[in-house]
Amino acid sequence: MLGQFITGFAGRSFVVALPTIASALGTDIVGISWAIIAYQLASISLSVVFGRLGDIHGRHAIYGGGFAVMAASAFLCGIAPNAPWLVLFRLVEGIGAAMIASATRVLAMEAMPEGSAGKANGFMTMSFHGGVLLGPPLGGLVVDLVSWRWIFFLLAPIGATGVVLTAMTARGRRPAPATPRPAIDYLGAALLVVLTVALTLFLDRRSAEMIRGGERGFVAAVFAAALVGFLLHERRARHPVVNLALFKIRMFTFSVLSLLIIGTTGSVLTFLLPFYMQDVLHHSPSFMGLIFLSAPIFTITLAPVIGQVTDRIGPRIPASIGVVMTMGAFLVGTSLAVDSPWVVPAILMALTGLGQGCFNTANQTALLASVPREYRGFATGMVQMTFGLGSLLGTSLASVLLTVMFRYASGVPDAPPTAESPTSLVFAMNATYTVCLALTAVALVASLMRGGRRVVPPPPSPT
Numbered sequence: 328m329l330g331q332f333i334t335g336f337a338g339r340s341f342v343v344a345l346p347t348i349a350s351a352l353g354t355d356i357v358g359i360s361w362a363i364i365a366y367q368l369a370s371i372s373l374s375v376v377f378g379r380l381g382d383i384h385g386r387h388a389i390y391g392g393g394f395a396v397m398a399a400s401a402f403l404c405g406i407a408p409n410a411p412w413l414v415l416f417r418l419v420e421g422i423g424a425a426m427i428a429s430a431t432r433v434l435a436m437e438a439m440p441e442g443s444a445g446k447a448n449g450f451m452t453m454s455f456h457g458g459v460l461l462g463p464p465l466g467g468l469v470v471d472l473v474s475w476r477w478i479f480f481l482l483a484p485i486g487a488t489g490v491v492l493t494a495m496t497a498r499g500r501r502p503a504p505a506t507p508r509p510a511i512d513y514l515g516a517a518l519l520v521v522l523t524v525a526l527t528l529f530l531d532r533r534s535a536e537m538i539r540g541g542e543r544g545f546v547a548a549v550f551a552a553a554l555v556g557f558l559l560h561e562r563r564a565r566h567p568v569v570n571l572a573l574f575k576i577r578m579f580t581f582s583v584l585s586l587l588i589i590g591t592t593g594s595v596l597t598f599l600l601p602f603y604m605q606d607v608l609h610h611s612p613s614f615m616g617l618i619f620l621s622a623p624i625f626t627i628t629l630a631p632v633i634g635q636v637t638d639r640i641g642p643r644i645p646a647s648i649g650v651v652m653t654m655g656a657f658l659v660g661t662s663l664a665v666d667s668p669w670v671v672p673a674i675l676m677a678l679t680g681l682g683q684g685c686f687n688t689a690n691q692t693a694l695l696a697s698v699p700r701e702y703r704g705f706a707t708g709m710v711q712m713t714f715g716l717g718s719l720l721g722t723s724l725a726s727v728l729l730t731v732m733f734r735y736a737s738g739v740p741d742a743p744p745t746a747e748s749p750t751s752l753v754f755a756m757n758a759t760y761t762v763c764l765a766l767t768a769v770a771l772v773a774s775l776m777r778g779g780r781r782v783v784p785p786p787p788s789p790t
Contacts, residue, residue, distance in 0.1 A: 335458025340466030369421025378708025387497035393426025398486025449634020522553035590717020606746035622680035629684030649686025660760030
């Protein structure tokens, strides 16, 4: 729970301090954006690799090491003298986050009695969104009362506490190593890192604004080459970092697919709604913050309950209910008007929080518990990587759809989407949310197709 909390808290508390940090270090929004990109590159590209390393060499070592890296890098971020050093230290912090994320859910499942996987994942969802909830207000308070550097300094003792607790928990619990121990697929891991880094740079909106068209073409070519090489290598590798046979497991595959779609559409929603509330409805940032609190509050409240329900009836029904609630949020989004009362976006965010509470808990339970135990670290890494890529894809999709729909509504071929034409902007948002509604319908089909039984771990090592 501490690991989930620190990853949720670290990301959100940093974002609210971006303008202050940029000013203090003498850089602009483009320069400071690389501190976000570096963190994302590390956390997304390395989660699966660390998850597999945990499967082979023990999760406690990876998990405790992640807390140590997080604590040290947070302190270094706090003393960073300029923006390039901050970017470097944030990259290291992202490595620590990947190490933590690759083990936290599976360790929670293994700490609970058999048949309590849903309950364990409910606590994990609750803890992560607890960090998401507390990150912005506490981060803003620290910046106002002390200094932006203390946002990082506060993470150091939390990370140190994680190291101590992990060492205490691991004592006497380390399982006997497999004989013979599987070899590490170094080439597969390297290719996976290259292709996920290339895909992240290609999809990330901030990266797209910083690199020219020719360079984006090069990034796309690197991704394609790495993907082909990775697939060919993994099919021949004796101990692949990504066992492609796992995707023959129906519940695992459809859980990954529905998570990717929900992560993508959720990112579209949270990316566009602030522009609507501030630029069209003219609400203050502080009031917007209160509206956005409704989502994590509902998620935190609902997740533990849904976890227990999942243990009793299986993940298909609660996860599908979560998708339906998310569809309800987008349905509300299609009805936004230039003069909607504040309660309309509040309902939208409330439905989003309810959907996350139901879907994330049940879907992640299905995804992790459906694979053999020796691949649960890999599956946990897949959760992190899939959600991260979905967030990046959603931001890119939102930018493209909003621009195309705005130009169609305004009749100006090269017009950027702005609130100077609120009617056209709201039309573009309605249309974008309509596309997301259709995508979540696909996620609903995938969720229903995963199977309805209670999750029972399959036999070891599919081949």
